[in-house]
Structure formats: structure tokens, C-alpha cells
Amino acid sequence: MKRCAIYARYSSDLQSPTSIADQVRVCEVFAERQGWSVVARFEDAALSGFGVEHRPGYRALVAAAVQTPPPFDLILVEDVSRLTRDLSEVLRLYHRLRLRGVDLVGVSDGISTVNQSGKVTLTVKGLVNELYLDDLRGKTHRGLEAGVARGMSAGGRLFGYRTVSVPGAAPAGKRDAPVRSEIDERKAEIVRRIFQEYAEGRSLKTIAHQLNVEGVPFPAKDTKRGPTRRGWAVSTIYTILLNEKYVGRWIWNKTRFLKDPDSGRRRPIARPPEEWIRQERPELRIVNDGLWRAVQLRFEQIRGAFGGPRRPPRGGARPIYSHYLLTGLLRCAGCGARMRAQTMVRRKGGHVYRAVWYRCSFSADKGPAVCGHRVWYRQDRLEGTLVAKFREAMTGPVVDALTRSVNVHLDVAERAHDERTRELKAEILKLEREAGNLVRSLAGGESFSVRTELQSIEAALQGLRVELSELEHRAGVNLPRVSPGWIRARLEHLDGLLREDAQRARLEILKHLDGDLTIRALPGEVKRGAGHAFEISGRIKHDSLLAMNQEAACGRLVAGAGFEPATFGL
16 A cells, blocks of 8 residues: 655635645545555645745655655645646656655646656646746736836835725725825834934934834834844835935836745845836825935935945845855844844054954844844854854764765766666667668659758767767766765865855755754853853754754754954954
8 A cells, every 4th residue: 555645735825724624635535546545744834836945844745755765655735736836846856756766646637757757747737837927927017017007006015104995996805905005194203203313413323223222113024923123223224214205206116026946035136227117206205305315415425435334235135145154044042133244353563353253133233222132253163163063963873874875866877877878879779770761762862851851860860979979988987985984084174165165055054954043142251262152053954964963963052152342342
């Protein structure tokens, strides 16, 4: 009897939660009809099918499927689109399952990798699913563009405004009813205060800290996990002061959002200016022209004198392109903000001393009223401690598993090489026979079409023979298998490997982490040069090699980190 695992998903919170139960029931009925036994069930509720990092149920399913041996023989879904709507992820999943001997079956669409043609139908279905998303995205954008042209809101919140339903535009209570923006006077007064105080000479940080001390309501973006912001930040003040909407100039369609195939998160991509939609909305003016010009003039004066302030990186660009290993990986345990890497420079006796420190971004930008985590951590000691803990997690069983994994990939590469060689030889033999038949046809009389076909076959044969020659040349080169000693030798140089390419190293570390790492300072006396004690904690993904030694890898990591207030006058 075959063992099967069921996966169910629905993509929007507008859909009925019973969709999960309905999908599971359809799969269970199908399994019973086939005489299969259901041994596991996985689900993701109200989560998009594009990307995988944001879907814990899908990740747990794949982690179980790639175990040796896998706990089930096939994966059963109501429709393959429930697994993913990304074609590249479909093919990646297919190859991973094939390597473990796990099949994939879709009940309603009839797709089954048990059959020889399963890969073809799965690829076609994956392409159709991805094109469906593209078509849906285009139609949604056209609808929003038409609404903007009529003065409606295209979504998104802007501090100082609220959205209200348009009377008579749609039945009352309908969730997708058209809405328009109007001024929220209570919040508009806060916006005017920010403009006025900056025009009078106060700094961005001073304004943010004072607003937080007074407990002034701040722009908060609500998500399923609750508000994503705590208090006013320098970047928030800066963004408000540069937003032309506050003087009645509304611009829409400046950016589009695409999902990162690795993280599954949406990333903003700038559109060319000719695609922007500009509107004059005097009824939505909050700040007068004189105050706007005064603020922009001060920005220009500061840029001319000091080269700043500059616009902060958009979205998640800093964690992606940062040269510091822990950027985007490490959060403050107190407030949840990301820890920021900051370079400090000190000149003494003709020498320039540079050091990089990590600090809580909320504590720096929003002040102690939002977060009291004011400890600075030296880069070399913080990163060195974390890397040492990862190295300690590489115990004998983990090294052995890593050795087997590398050797399995080498075996797969060799088998693919041999299989391609056989395919080339068979194709060459077939074309040589066809060419021989065409030559015999030409012997009976000249034919332009036959000669053209013969030339085409000869060109194809030449390309295949070149490829076969290259494969046969490499056939004599045996790929050496790695040993546990070789793996340990590479791990001894882990620090250097991570420093060589911090961006790539960060992506590799993310593959093993289930969420971010968090850090908090431990109480105790700080001695000069001894460093401040801290604790880092995190979780390892189910399908990670480190999960074999999760207690060692995910336990409490406590060590010293640099904190020398006298060095930089902190």
C-alpha cells in the first residue's frame, strides 16, 4: 500500500477557510479509491502560491520528502497550483522528489509523475499557472489605473489621510468597493508640525525622538502579525518631508512590485517616468507652498554643505547588498528592529582608525522611548562568536551527512553525463540513417528540397558530434569523492570563506535559519576592553543539515562582544 501526504493551500484571506478542509476531503476520497494510506497532512492558509519562504507548511512538506528514507511515497494535492504557481519552483520540486523516489499527483488536473509523461504535463501546468498570475496582475493594474483616473484611491495608506467609501459606487459593505482619500485633520496637524519644526532648524532625529517621547501616534502598517512599526523613525520623517502629495501633487504608478523568487517577498522596482500618472489634487493639500519650499531649500543647503541627508535604501536593498555578514539576519530581541552595521572613524596622531559596530536601528533612530537597547557590538567579535557556534554545530553526524550529500550530487552529475552521452549517440545514429536515405534519394535525381533537408541534418550532426566529443573527453576525468576529512578542512577556514563574499554567505546562512536571529545584552558590569556579554538565539529549518544537531546549533549563544565607550566617545 502506498503512503501519501496531502498538501492544501488557499491564497487569500478573502477566500473561505473551509477551502483547506474541502481540498483535504477531495484528496482523502481519491486516496481511498486508489487504496492508498494518508500518513501526513500539510497546509498553508491565506498565503500566495508564489515563493516558498513565507509558507511554513510547504517547507515542512519538502523537508519531510527529502528525508532518507522519506516517510511517504507520494504527495497528493487537489491541484498542482496549490503547491506553487512558479514554474521554476515546480521543476525544482520535481527533481528533488524524483531523487528521493517520491511522486506527485494532482486530483483535479490529472497530473501524475508516476507516468512517463508526468514531467511534460507538470511543466505545461506550471507554465499555465505562472501565466495566470501574469494575466491577473495585468488586469488588476488596469482596474486600478482606471480608478485613479476617476479620482479614486488605488490602495496604500498615507499618514495624514483616510479612505472613505464612494456613495453609490458599490453596494454597502462590499470589501472591494471603490474608495477615495480625504484629509484626516488630526494626523494632518502632526504632518504640519513636522514640516514646521524641520523648517525652523530641528534635525530629523530630534523631531523623531521628541514625537516618541510625547507618544504622538505614528504611521503603522497593520499585517496579520500586527503592526510592523514602533514609534517614529528618522526615515519616516525624511519620507514625509519629501512627499509631494502633501502639497496636492499626487503621482501614481512610480513603482511596481515583483516577488523575489528566492525569498517570496515583494520588492519595489522603479518604473520609467513616462509611465507615471500625475494629478493635481488641491482638495488634498495639507502643507502650503511656502512651508514646502522652505523645507526643500533646507535639504538643498544641507546637501550642498555636507553631502546629505541622502535617501535611505528602498525596501530590503540594504540586507541584500550589504558587505556585512549579519545585516538582515540579526534583530533586537527587545523591539524586533534589525541590527544595523555602522562604521566609526577616529583620527589620532595622524592615524585613522576604523571599526564596524552593530547597533539597534530603533534605538538609534527613534530613541530610548521606543527601545532601550543602546549597546554597541564590535563586528569582529560578534560575527566571530556566531561563526564559531556554527562550526561547533558541525559534529561528526552532520559532517558525515554533508559528505554523503556532496557525493550524491557527484553521482547524479556522472549519471546525467552518461545518460546524455547515450542520448547523443542514439540521435547521431538516427540522423546518419536519415542522411543516408537522403543521399540515396539524390542519386536518383536532383531535388532542391531533399538537398536542403540533407544540409540541415549535416549541420545538426556536426553540432551533436562536437558535444559528444566534449563529453567523451571529460569521461576520462573521474570526479573524486569527498571525505569527512576534506569537509572538516574546509570548515576550519569558514571565517575566511564567509568574509570573501558576505552577500553569498548571508544567503547560504538564510537557507538554514527559520526566521531571524535575535540578540540581547546580558546584565553585568562592563570592564574596559572586556566587552559586553550578549545572547543570540535562533531556530534551524527542518530541512537543514544543521537540524541534525539542532540543540547545539540553536541553543543559547553567549559570549563577549566589544563595547568600549571611551574609544569613540560614546
